[in-house]
Ligand SMILES: Nc1ncnc2c1ncn2[C@@H]1O[C@H](COP(=O)(O)OP(=O)(O)O)[C@@H](O)[C@H]1O
């Protein structure tokens with residue numbers, strides 16, 4: 001289909017934990033007639049361990065090595081929406097690779113909104129826990145998110161598309177991403 005042919009074969013969603021990559025991804029894929037893949041789910045499947053287990057046994061470095069390999073394996077996929085983990089494209093190497101191998105979309109959410117969303121979900125995310133592996137809460141969670149987001153934003157902002165999603169519903173966010181991708185398709189067609 002002409003419409004699809006003008007779309008990229010792989011769309012990588014990036015952004016901070018809780019920005020909605022895993023929630024938006026399947027809905028976006030359905031709208032495009034694409035398949036959805038969650039990179040974290042692929043890592044867990046291949047490692048046979050949960051993300052907290054991988055962090056507990058090998059530290060963050062072990063997780064990043066698995067993540068790097070999983071990302072490279074997506075090169076073979078066609079017509080996929082891929083939700084990456086929030087740290088996957090926070091590396092010059094991985095980000096450059098994704099920018100070359102697909103369209104990268106940053107789902108931008110403020111630290112306040114992220115803190116609200118992540119309060120009930122910090123347990124499954126090792127980077128949002130204290131050194132005794134207790135989920136951060138309240139002001140401590142907000143401070144951790146703000147500090148990490150400030151450090152990571154320079155990478156996130158290098159995405160092909162930056163989609164501001166504060167105040168948008170899940171459905172509105174899907175529409176906003178589709179709009180960004182259509183704009184890209186239109187500008188590509190103009191260049192032909
Ligand atoms: N507008 C929205 N877009 C995406 N997620 C939202 C939105 N509003 C609330 N949420 C909630 O925020 C959380 C996002 O988590 P998730 O999709 O796992 O993010 P990520 O994969 O980026 O870490 C989910 O619990 C989701 O229901």
Ligand SMILES: O=C(O)C1=C[C@@H](OP(=O)(O)O)[C@@H](O)[C@H](O)C1
Nearest residue numbers: 016017018040085086087125126
């Ligand atoms: O931001 C990060 O470094 C991480 C984000 C998580 O994925 P989500 O962004 O889907 O929560 C997961 O990959 C891991 O806990 C590390």
Ligand SMILES: [Mg+2]
Nearest residue numbers: 021022083085
């Ligand atoms: Mg996710």
